[in-house]
Amino acid sequence: MSDAPKSLLAVDVxxxxxxxxxxxxxxxxxxAIIVAVLALAILITSVFGTGLxxxxxxxxxxxxxxxxxxxxxxxxxxxxxxKKVTTIGYKPLLRxxxxxxxDEAGITTDLSKKDIAKLISKEAPATVRNFVLANxxxxxxxxxxxxxxxxxxxxxxxxxxxxxxxxxxxNTSPEALKLARDLKEAGIIQTKxxxxxxxxxxxxxxxxxxxxxxxxxxxxxxxxxxVLVLALPIGVAASVYLEEFAPRNRLTDxxxxxxxxxxxxxxxxxxILGLAIFINFMEFNQSSPLVGGLVLALxxxxxxxxxxxxxxxxxxxxxxxxxxxxxxxKMQSVFHHVLPLAAPGILTxxxxxxxxxxxxxxxxxxxxxxxxxREYPAAYTPDAGLFGEASTAxxxxxxxxxxRADPGFVERASGAIIVLLVFLLVMNTIAIILRxxxxxxx
Amino acid sequence: xxxxxxxxSALAISLISTAAIARDNVQVxxxxxxxxxxxxxxxxxxxxxxxxxxxxxxxxxxxxxxxFCEGVGEKTIDIANASRAIKEKEIKKCAEAGVxxxxxxxxxxxxxxxxxxxxxNGFTFTPQDWYLALAAELPKDGAMVxxxxxxxASVNTAFADQPISAFIPGTKHxxxxxxxxxxxxxxxxxxxxxxQILEINGGDHDAAESTCMAIRTDxxxxxxxxxxxxxxxxxxxxxxxxxxxxxxxxxxxxxxxQVATMSGVVPTTESIAAGDYPVSRPxxxxxxxxxxxxxxxxxxxxxFFVSDDMAGPDGPLAEYGLVSDPxxxxxxxAVMNEVLMGK
Numbered sequence: 001m002s003d004a005p006k007s008l009l010a011v012d013v014x015x016x017x018x019x020x021x022x023x024x025x026x027x028x029x030x031x032a033i034i035v036a037v038l039a040l041a042i043l044i045t046s047v048f049g050t051g052l053x054x055x056x057x058x059x060x061x062x063x064x065x066x067x068x069x070x071x072x073x074x075x076x077x078x079x080x081x082x083k084k085v086t087t088i089g090y091k092p093l094l095r096x097x098x099x100x101x102x103d104e105a106g107i108t109t110d111l112s113k114k115d116i117a118k119l120i121s122k123e124a125p126a127t128v129r130n131f132v133l134a135n136x137x138x139x140x141x142x143x144x145x146x147x148x149x150x151x152x153x154x155x156x157x158x159x160x161x162x163x164x165x166x167x168x169x170x171n172t173s174p175e176a177l178k179l180a181r182d183l184k185e186a187g188i189i190q191t192k193x194x195x196x197x198x199x200x201x202x203x204x205x206x207x208x209x210x211x212x213x214x215x216x217x218x219x220x221x222x223x224x225x226x227v228l229v230l231a232l233p234i235g236v237a238a239s240v241y242l243e244e245f246a247p248r249n250r251l252t253d254x255x256x257x258x259x260x261x262x263x264x265x266x267x268x269x270x271x272i273l274g275l276a277i278f279i280n281f282m283e284f285n286q287s288s289p290l291v292g293g294l295v296l297a298l299x300x301x302x303x304x305x306x307x308x309x310x311x312x313x314x315x316x317x318x319x320x321x322x323x324x325x326x327x328x329x330k331m332q333s334v335f336h337h338v339l340p341l342a343a344p345g346i347l348t349x350x351x352x353x354x355x356x357x358x359x360x361x362x363x364x365x366x367x368x369x370x371x372x373x374r375e376y377p378a379a380y381t382p383d384a385g386l387f388g389e390a391s392t393a394x395x396x397x398x399x400x401x402x403x404r405a406d407p408g409f410v411e412r413a414s415g416a417i418i419v420l421l422v423f424l425l426v427m428n429t430i431a432i433i434l435r436x437x438x439x440x441x442x
Numbered sequence: 443x444x445x446x447x448x449x450x451s452a453l454a455i456s457l458i459s460t461a462a463i464a465r466d467n468v469q470v471x472x473x474x475x476x477x478x479x480x481x482x483x484x485x486x487x488x489x490x491x492x493x494x495x496x497x498x499x500x501x502x503x504x505x506x507x508x509x510f511c512e513g514v515g516e517k518t519i520d521i522a523n524a525s526r527a528i529k530e531k532e533i534k535k536c537a538e539a540g541v542x543x544x545x546x547x548x549x550x551x552x553x554x555x556x557x558x559x560x561x562x563n564g565f566t567f568t569p570q571d572w573y574l575a576l577a578a579e580l581p582k583d584g585a586m587v588x589x590x591x592x593x594x595a596s597v598n599t600a601f602a603d604q605p606i607s608a609f610i611p612g613t614k615h616x617x618x619x620x621x622x623x624x625x626x627x628x629x630x631x632x633x634x635x636x637x638q639i640l641e642i643n644g645g646d647h648d649a650a651e652s653t654c655m656a657i658r659t660d661x662x663x664x665x666x667x668x669x670x671x672x673x674x675x676x677x678x679x680x681x682x683x684x685x686x687x688x689x690x691x692x693x694x695x696x697x698x699x700q701v702a703t704m705s706g707v708v709p710t711t712e713s714i715a716a717g718d719y720p721v722s723r724p725x726x727x728x729x730x731x732x733x734x735x736x737x738x739x740x741x742x743x744x745x746f747f748v749s750d751d752m753a754g755p756d757g758p759l760a761e762y763g764l765v766s767d768p769x770x771x772x773x774x775x776a777v778m779n780e781v782l783m784g785k
Contacts, residue, residue: 083490086486204481204484206482283517370501371500375467375497384465
């Protein structure tokens with residue numbers, strides 16, 4: 001080509017171009033990773049920033065008088081009579097208890113008695129009433145209670161509510177916040193760990209401070225049990241047959257393509273199917289974890305089948321050949337040798353499928369699980385059957401809370417997201433550990 | 443191994459088939475506007491009575507009434523919440539499925555308010571302003587022309603020069619219907635546009651009404667298909683935005699929103715109860731009378747819902763934003779005596 005001798009050290013134009021292209025590609029890759037990491041970081045910080053405070057709650061510790069004249073006029077401690085005193089009747093007792101505590105601490109305030117009573121959550125009278133009905137002997141004396149503080153007061157100690165915002169807010173006032181600050185200094189109000197967020201049931205729009213995930217976690221747990229019990233055996237049986245026994249022909253090809261397609265079907269479609277088959281045709285209960293679990297099991301099946309088949313495929317043919325060679329039947333070779341070797345992969349696929357099902361909201365919208373449910377669902381009752389009582393689920397509860405008007409529910413929704421993320425993280429970690437520990441490579 | 447597997451699957455199938463059908467809790471579904479009120483009542487009901495807390499689903503008035511009309515029996519819901527009255531069509535559908543005994547209960551009124559960012563300009567609207575701001579086409583010199591208003595100042599010279607940016611409920615919401623009828627149509631008539639449109643189209647009243655209520659689609663008005671939290675988020679992102687909210691939602695967010703007056707009246711539970719504030723609507727729930735005495739707690743729940751302790755002017759529902767029904771005593775009587783619709 002050219003006549004002059006070329007130094008090997010001098011980089012020619014084409015090499016330069018190729019090197020530049022490589023450098024550019026590396027930069028793109030790095031850029032893509034940075035964008036992804038940044039997005040994740042923003043998501044995590046915003047969720048944790050608003051949600052972590054849901055795990056702490058403000059409580060008011062006061063001594064509540066339990067006068068017989070108010071709670072049990074008859075004096076015979078007959079439960080059916082005592083139940084006639086509703087939570088509305090308990091309200092003044094709490095107010096009196098708080099007023100006495102304020103007096104005792106020597107705090108002065110311009111607030112009216114009615115506004116002072118608003119410091120206490122609307123959930124609190126139910127707490128006291130339940131205690132009294134469970135312990136009728138306590139009537140006549142008084143009892144120290146840790147009562148939930150109103151959501152606005154709670155927000156004040158979590159910096160969600162400020163003096164400026166309170167001045168504009170119809171539901172609280174700067175004076176109320178000032179009183180709350182004084183009470184905190186006197187030790188009557190504390191902010192502490194809130195187990196209720198994990199174990200209490202949902203609460204109505206007026207009591208964001210009392211809302212918890214108890215029913216949702218229980219509902220999700222029941223659904224996962226249904227999914228596991230149904231999807232794992234069916235999925236494994238289907239894939240063992242398809243992979244080891246089924247003849248290769250057009251029919252099995254069609255089945256195979258369909259399974260892959262099913263894995264990509266939008267989850268809402270399974271919800272429509274569930275509504276039509278399980279509720280309208282088979283007449284299972286609306287809103288029940290049974291129906292939710294069945295729908296999610298259908299949704300998880302393709303994932304389990306695909307991962308099971310992949311792990312069956314990865315078992316080398318020499319294992320089967322050796323088993324068959326020493327006289328084992330086809331079934332013995334599969335169940336004694338192939339399946340145990342494929343088990344870690346199957347488990348990993350199942351756990352990932354379960355994790356996917358746990359975070360699924362769309363199909364549950366259609367089968368009535370987006371509901372206000374306060375009763376803990378029982379696993380079995382003769383009336384409702386197995387997993388037949390109404391419940392919600394974790395992702396649905398998040399969806400529900402984001403729709404509520406009270407700003408306190410923003411914190412709750414983010415807190416619920418954290419709980420869901422922790423569950424998913426734990427499940428995925430188990431999957432990874434199982435794979436690392438038991439997977440064999442050939 | 444294989445034996446275990448078959449046993450497990452067989453067990454699973456047999457367990458599932460044992461699911462029986464009876465239930466002991468009241469099931470409610472319907473309007474998302476009524477949902478928070480129903481939840482408040484259900485919570486207090488569960489606390490104070492020996493019945494389990496009712497399960498309340500949302501999904502919209504139409505969806506709730508559709509499920510209500512599916513038939514009688516434990517598989518169907520007991521109560522449907524609705525932010526509008528049941529339609530003739532729906533009553534007929536109910537009757538076809540055997541739901542002939544319906545009790546209609548009006549729980550109170552809901553105000554629809556117009557609110558903007560707390561740090562922005564304040565407004566004193568009349569329906570006419572909204573019509574001129576949001577109509578798709580306005581009559582001009584004997585013909586319909588595309589709405590050219592881009593600033594609130596061009597709608598009403600008293601307003602600040604702020605670009606028109608409205609967030610209104612999407613068409614699937616019952617609130618949209620009220621907004622169109624009580625604000626846009628009103629404004630159309632008040633501004634004299636109605637008369638002009640009738641002149642242009644030759645006196646076709648129905649066509650004129652739908653011309654009036656056609657909302658512009660050039661991006662100045664955004665339909666919100668989600669809920670009020672979405673409208674609030676949009677307004678916080680766009681300081682010029684003005685949104686349509688329920689009174690209850692506004693009252694829970696007064697630190698972020700300022701409310702506009704309508705025809706000079708500030709929306710409050712009092713002004714709506716007195717009938718001064720023009721944009722409001724009644725809220726209902728419908729009870730399947732055949733379920734009373736079959737599903738435990740249906741009647742007790744309904745009675746508790748409309749009791750003075752709950753739905754009265756000093757009750758928790760009013761505190762949350764419901765405008766108490768001045769004729770609540772009549773409603774209570776109707777529920778107590780199980781007065782059926784149309785009988």
